Amino acid sequence: MPLPKAELHLHVEGTLEPELAFELAARNGVTLPYADTEELREAYRFKDLQSFLNLYYELMAVLRTEQDFADLAGAYLARAAAQGVRHAEIFFDPQAHIARGVSLGTVVEGLWRALGSSERDHGISTRLIMCFLRDESADSALETLQAATPYLDRITGVGLDSAEVGHPPAKFREVYAAAAALGLRRVAHAGEEGPPAYITEALDVLGVERVDHGLRCLEDPALVERLVRERVPLTLCPLSNVRLRAVETLADHPLPAMLDAGLLCTVNSDDPAYFGGYAGDNFRAVRETLGLSEDRLRELARNSFVASFLEDDEERRARYLAEVDAYEFGDAVS
Numbered sequence: 636m637p638l639p640k641a642e643l644h645l646h647v648e649g650t651l652e653p654e655l656a657f658e659l660a661a662r663n664g665v666t667l668p669y670a671d672t673e674e675l676r677e678a679y680r681f682k683d684l685q686s687f688l689n690l691y692y693e694l695m696a697v698l699r700t701e702q703d704f705a706d707l708a709g710a711y712l713a714r715a716a717a718q719g720v721r722h723a724e725i726f727f728d729p730q731a732h733i734a735r736g737v738s739l740g741t742v743v744e745g746l747w748r749a750l751g752s753s754e755r756d757h758g759i760s761t762r763l764i765m766c767f768l769r770d771e772s773a774d775s776a777l778e779t780l781q782a783a784t785p786y787l788d789r790i791t792g793v794g795l796d797s798a799e800v801g802h803p804p805a806k807f808r809e810v811y812a813a814a815a816a817l818g819l820r821r822v823a824h825a826g827e828e829g830p831p832a833y834i835t836e837a838l839d840v841l842g843v844e845r846v847d848h849g850l851r852c853l854e855d856p857a858l859v860e861r862l863v864r865e866r867v868p869l870t871l872c873p874l875s876n877v878r879l880r881a882v883e884t885l886a887d888h889p890l891p892a893m894l895d896a897g898l899l900c901t902v903n904s905d906d907p908a909y910f911g912g913y914a915g916d917n918f919r920a921v922r923e924t925l926g927l928s929e930d931r932l933r934e935l936a937r938n939s940f941v942a943s944f945l946e947d948d949e950e951r952r953a954r955y956l957a958e959v960d961a962y963e964f965g966d967a968v969s
């Protein structure tokens with residue numbers, strides 16, 4: 636049995652496996668510029684975040700109907716359940732779909748077809764986090780938040796993703812203030828490729844409650860001290876960091892040092908179809924390659940529930956934490 640865990644950094648569009656991409660392309664009459672799944676997989680060699688994003692946005696062309704989004708999320712939830720995920724806070728990128736003529740309603744209603752029955756079908760509780768594309772304008776983000784008004788009962792929070800460098804968090808001050816006023820939770824990618832100052836800005840200007848990635852905090856000891864003191868969760872994605880060359884190899888990943896420093900780290904998959912693994916695969920990789928002890932793995936699993944947006948259901952959080960505490964490690968996938 637796998638270690639129970641929450642997944643807090645997962646782009647649903649990044650769960651599009653090549654097989655499903657071709658299936659949806661055929662269903663929707665979309666032609667992909669790849670002969671087959673094998674040729675598509677060959678394109679999964681990235682040199683940085685942007686080279687990945689180019690493919691990530693290109694493949695979204697196959698997502699057109701509510702059922703497409705339902706199938707995408709359903710496939711993710713089934714895989715996540717098999718790897719011990721008990722709770723998932725799922726990102727989606729509405730602007731990338733609206734720009735292609737797919738309405739926000741199609742995306743949210745479609746995702747909800749899978750998320751609405753996730754507990755019954757997969758034993759996974761879910762939350763939805765709507766991300767703004769930081770390489771689009773601040774006005775576009777505000778328009779997106781406005782367009783989300785009819786769906787706010789299904790959206791727990793807002794996030795910030797896409798190309799980081801040159802798009803500092805402060806650009807989105809206004810839309811984050813508006814989101815906070817609506818009672819939405821706030822997270823943002825910061826310090827993946829961008830400098831530590833972006834992490835500070837995300838905390839101070841956007842008021843984020845969790846930092847997605849946050850890897851580059853290590854370059855600023857005062858910032859590390861603050862993150863520890865304020866118990867700001869970081870949603871790390873080790874296999875993503877290797878594939879996007881934020882670290883050279885997994886053996887170089889600073890996760891053990893970050894835990895030793897007292898940072899509230901969690902382990903997540905980011906875009907598992909592209910980066911070689913789902914949540915449990917990331918846990919197994921850090922266990923095997925970084926030699927994390929069982930105590931450390933249990934700490935990571937505990938952190939994932941502590942850092943989750945389960946304030947509206949503390950009973951459930953307590954139940955998940957009890958499952959982690961009772962977990963007995965074996966040889967199975969962590």
Ligand SMILES: Nc1ncnc2[nH]cnc12
Binds near residue numbers: 649797798824905
């Ligand atoms: N790792 C990542 N960083 C920024 N934006 C993303 N969108 C999907 N995955 C992302």
Ligand SMILES: [Zn+2]
Binds near residue numbers: 644646796824847905
């Ligand atoms: Zn991400």
